Amino acid sequence: MYHLHSYFDSSVSVAQPDCVYKMKSVHADGVCCTDQQKSVGVLDPEVAKLEERQEAILKRLSKLQEEVNSLSKQCLTCDSRAAGEGVPSPVNGLCDIVVSASPNCPPLSLFVLQQLLSHQYRVMAVSHVHSSIQRVGDKLRNVFGTTPNRDRNGYQFVLTVIWKDVECGPVMMVSPKSHSAICGEASIARHLARLLNPAYDSNSVDVATRIDTWIDLAMTLANGNNKEKAAVVRNLNGTLGKSDWLVGGQLTVADVMMWSAMQQSKQVQSATGNVRKWLDTCNGHAAFQLALTLVS
Amino acid sequence: MSKKGLKKQQKEAEKLAKKQQRQAEVAEQTQASEQEDYSKHCYGNLPLIQSTEKPDRQLRKAKDLTEADTKVWLRGRLHTSRSKGKQCFLVLRQQQHTIQALLSVSPTISKQMVKFTASITKESIIDVEAVVSQAAMKVESCSIQHLELFIEQIWVVSAAVPRLPLQIEDASRPAGDDDLATVNQDTRLDNRVLDLRTPANQAIYRIEAGVCRLFRDTLTGKGFVEIHTPKIISAASEGGANVFEVTYFKRSAYMAQSPQLYKQMAICGDFDRVFTVGAVFRAEDSNTHRHLTEFVGLDLEMTFNYHYHEVLEVIGDMFVQVFKGLQAQLASEIETVCKQFPSKPFRFLEPTLILTFPEAVSMLRENGIEMGEEDDLSTPNEKFLGALVKAKYDTDYYILDKFPMAVRPFYTMADPNNPKYSNSYDMFMRGEEILSGAQRIHNPELLMERAKHHEIDVEKIASYIDAFKYGAPPHAGGGIGLERVTMLFLGLDNVRKTSMFPRDPKRLTP
Known part of the structure; x- marks a missing residue:
């Protein structure tokens, strides 16, 4: 009806702004800073x-x-080097490993490891009773037999077990200068394992880590509450279904520690299936015989 | 007479009258007070006890009193007394025990009696008849804390002089206790009679007696026989420098440095196992904390079958039994000593720890001490080694075996496997040496060879060598000093504390 003429000129080009804020250049470029001599x-x-x-x-x-x-x-x-610094080694002649333990809970793994160690080195084992304890049973007092004094010089290692009133588990001392006391059955077992196998750390890291895990599980078994203990036993059962030993198909310090923990936490009676089979294998092994005599 | 003279006379007469009056008054007063002393029969100084009578009276020990006792007689020392007007508090002491006693003015106890009691000098021996009663509050300052005595009669048996050279309370105080006075060692030793009355000293000498008794009993139980050896001998037994010489009629003799020769002669006389307890004289001019010129030596010697370790085990076990016995039977005495001279309790292992000399050398070298394989251990090295052994094994007592041949006397048997070392041993307590022993050479030819090697005149030891010519068994032994063992067991710092009347280069009395 109506035709309107456009009232604006659409041919005019509008300059779109492409910069909201303009900043001074931070580069000390002579080209950009010509007008900013002061700054x-x-x-x-x-x-x-x-x-x-x-x-x-x-x-x-x-x-x-x-x-x-x-x-x-x-x-x-x-x-x-034999096993690294700080770990006992018969480099300078006789090496005396002193372990102080409470007669109320003897560290069974120590005695198994001592037997294993004596296959590889000349080891002399002695036990003493400390004056802080009044009475110690004959089984513990004469754990290494009652043979009289032997000449220390003929041996590479001496394992001295002192039955003493210690608060937090067995304590190991080799050289008071280079380290403080090492507490706990697990730590002692780890040390002795490196003695048994000087290539412990440099060989398969996988094996070493698995052994470590099992040692930790053993400590849980010894010190944990009932639920944790049951969990560890279930774990054990599962692993032992696939092989005779815990790690690598042969006896390692993991088996020793776990066996010791099972004895100490009195789980032995209720063991069944694979765990039972494994316990029997351990009990039949020569190295476990000495420790078995201490199981009451 | 002049007026002045008269006045003078008058004044003098007045003075005289006044004086007489005053004297009469005083006399009246004393008479009056004497009349008031209604308990004159309950106190005073007893006449000298010359065994004039045998009264039917039992004198009790304070430590045995119980609440069940009513009235008892006690004899003890006046430890302290404190008077406050109408009351007097006493502490009565009997050896280690003290008990509180009270005296207060009452219808039966006069003021004069309280005054007399307050004036009794300290340390006097007194006889007291008292009523035993339970203390209202625990008596902290006495050893018997639950009982108190109410005195009814008090008599002085033996008075002490008022000024004492030292106070027992000061001598019983631990050193370094605030600013209160303590007594130093020389004063104590000069007035030993008073110093011995302190509770710590009463305990120390009972413990020393215990060491001697346990030594005797343990060895007798192992089949040893006690012998007594001469102390005046004709020749110095171990090196001539440290002997006391005495005139023996027209010639000179020596005081024995050790019973070594006679022990061995007894062994060769078929006594198998012997021990002896007797005086040992060493003329060493050493003024240290652990040397005396005269001390009591406990020596033992024993034959063995095949190996001298048999003897080592016997000696080790003897010490363990002595320590165990002391800890079991004299525990309260050990505690009393610790109150005045604090120290850590003595720790040891059973069976005794035996280390070898090469091990000790490597332990010392590991910790920065430089020493040769055949060097003797110096005193600071011994102490350091003791500290290392304590850190590693937690024991204050250990044996060191296989000393180097070079540092032992000529009669020591060499190690058959290594002639640089010998079958000899030392024993240490708290890092200090207490015993030096060895397997002795029982063959006269070998003995002469070794004596020549050590440049000893064989003629002087001819009688010693003769003893082995008639079949001598293999034997070993050692000797300890009673005072040193007691000192180290209790952790005391000076051997004069464990010797009742010590002798050293500077002290010859009391």
Whole structure:
């Protein structure tokens, strides 16, 4: 009906703004800062500082890398030494390992490991009763037999067991200068395991880790509540279904620790199935005989 | 007479009259007070007890009193007394025990009696008749804390002089206790009679007696025979430098440094196992905390069948039995000593720990001490080794076996497997040496060879060597000092504390 003429000129091009805020350039670029002569002095040091920081970080990175490289080289050379520093070794002649334990809960794994150790080295074992204890049964007092004094010089290791009033589990002391007392049956077992097998740490890490896990589970079995104990026993049952021993198809310190924990937590009577079979295998093994005499 | 003279006379007469009056008054007063002393028969100084009479009276011990007792007679020392007007508090002491006693003015007890009691000098021996009653509050300052005595009669048996050279309370105080006075060692030793009355000393000498008794009993139980050896001998037994010389009629003789020779002669005389307890004289000019010129030696010697370790085990076990016996039977005495001289309780292992000399050397070297394989252990090294052994094995007592041949006397038997070492041993308590022993050479030819090696004049020891010519068994032994063992067991710092009347280069009295 109506035709309206356009009342605006659409051919005019409008400049769209493409920059909301315009900032001064932070680069000390002569081209960009020609009209900001005053602020040149302030900007340059900031940039310099940033660069410095970047350099410092790069330097630290390279130093760290060097350290890691050197450490990894050190670890590889550990093999050449018997078992690393701090761990008892018969390098300087006779080495005396002193373990103080309470007669109320004798560390059974110690006696199994001592038997295993004596197959590889010349080991002399003696036991003493400390003056802090009034009465100790003859079984414990004469655990290593009543043969008289032997000449210490003929042996590489001496294992001295002292029946004493200790609060927190057995304590091991080899060299008071290089380490503080090592507490706990598990830690002692770990030390002795490295003596038995000097290549413990450098060989299969997988095996070492699995043994460690089993040792920890053994401690749970010994000290945990009923639910935790039951869980460990179930775990045991499952693993022992697939092989005779816990780790690697042969007797390791994991089996020794677990056996000791089972004896101490009185789970032996209620053991069934694979666990029962495994316990019987252990009890039949020569190295366990001495420890069996201490099981009351 | 002049007026002045008259006045003078008058004044003098007045003075005289006044004086007489005053004297009469005083006399009246004393008479009056004497009249008031209604308990004159209950106190006083007893005449010297010259065994004039045998009264039917039982004197009780304070430690045996119970609430069941009513009236008892006691004899003890006046430990302390404190008077406050109408009352007097006493502490009566009998050896280690003290008990509180009270005296207060009452219809039966006069003021004069309380005054007399307050004036009795400390340490006097007094006889007291008292009523035993339960203490209202625990008496903290006495050893008997639940009982008190109410005195009815008090008599002085033997008075002490008022000024004592030292106070028992001061001598019983632990050192370093605030700013209160203590008595130093020289004063104590000079006035030993008073010093011995302190509870700690009463306990120490009972423990020392216990050591001697347990030594005797344990060895007798193992089949040993006690012998007594001469102390005046013709020749120095172990090196001539440290003997006391005495004039023996027209020649000189020596005081025995050790019963070594005679022990061995008894063994060769078929006594198999012997021990002896007697004085030992060492003329060493050492003024240390652990040397005396005269001390009591407990020595033993024993034959063995095949190996000297048989003897080592016997000696080790003897010590263990002595320590166990002391801890079981004299526990309260040990506690009393600890109150004045605190120390850690003595710890040991059974059977005794035996380490070898090479092990000890490597232990010391590991910890930074430099020493050769055949060097003797110096005193600081011994102490350090003791600390290391304590840290590792938690024992204050151990034996060190197989000492190097070079540092032992000429009669020590060498190790058959290694001639650099010998069949000899030392024993240590709290890091200090208490016993030095060895397997002795029982062959006269070998003995002469060793004596020549050590450059000893064979003529001087001719009688010693003769003893082995008529069939001598293999034997070993050792000797300890009673005072040193007691000192180290209790953890005391000076051997003069365990010697009742010590002798050292500077002290010859009391």
